Amino acid sequence: MEGDIAQLGQFVGAGLAAIGSGAAAIGVGHVAGNYLAGALRNPSAAASQTATLFIGLAFAEALGIFSFLVALLLMFAV
């Protein structure tokens, strides 16, 4: 288990970056949940808003992917 302090920092940092994925999960769930809540109140308007739903999901998810990317960079590229 010997290693230098930089490697420790890499692994701790990658683990911390993984928290961002959880935060993005909250965001994606929020978007989908609010869409469903709105769609159940007014089902006739739901079909026209699926494009907006996917754009919202994509924006929320992209930030989680960024943190995943930071974790990958710390693990393999630094």
Next chain:
Amino acid sequence: MATETHEESTGLVFHPLDQFIVKPLFGEGPIHWYTITNVTLWMAIAVVAVLALFVFGSRGRAIVPTRTQSFGEMIYGFIYKMVEDVTGKDGLKYFPYILTIFIFILFANFLGLIPMSFTTTSHIAVTAVLGFGVFIIVTLIGFIKNGASFLSLFWMSDAPALLRPIIAIIEVISYFVRPVSHSIRLAGNIMAGHAVIKVFAGFAAIALISPVSVLAITAIYGLEVLVAGIQAYVFTILTCVYLKDALHPHH
């Protein structure tokens, strides 16, 4: 992304990111821009598959479509409606470009799900070309169609006057981050999904938990089929949104 060292002993028999290594198809040696690699092979397969779908699909031109023809017509109609809904009537001029992007990404994603195949869209180098291509084309269209008034995209005329310069700075930054997030979203989603499958495949070597692991791989594979379609859809619909901004910069 795929040139990491193998010295670390992670406990896995293979590395989860080994599947993304770009190798020359013929022989060994350094990779130049003209070297035929596995990326080239799988991109070519994707292009041939798209061509086959549309050539064989449109060959019969039957009133009652065959399976191939109705699948081709379904994709065509789906993207046509999306461009019309999101971008508006004047965006239909750019429909061929958007259909090309969508169907290439869709086929590359799905071909990557075949076991032992190579996922071309998992590389940021590939998606960055697509993403920055969209960014440059959309910016050019915006300036050609609207001239200097395209810059009013960044100037919110209905915001309080004091806030307008600050909003303009934020809008400019968000405009230039668009191609980055546009390309990293696709590559990151596909790469993460495939890496997760390989991580669970590593657990399958342990006899005690291998049934759970195989079930988990099956479930994640199903999720990945979904993600492959959704990410192609998201990439395309964001292209349509950016195109709408370029054609109608006045909010």
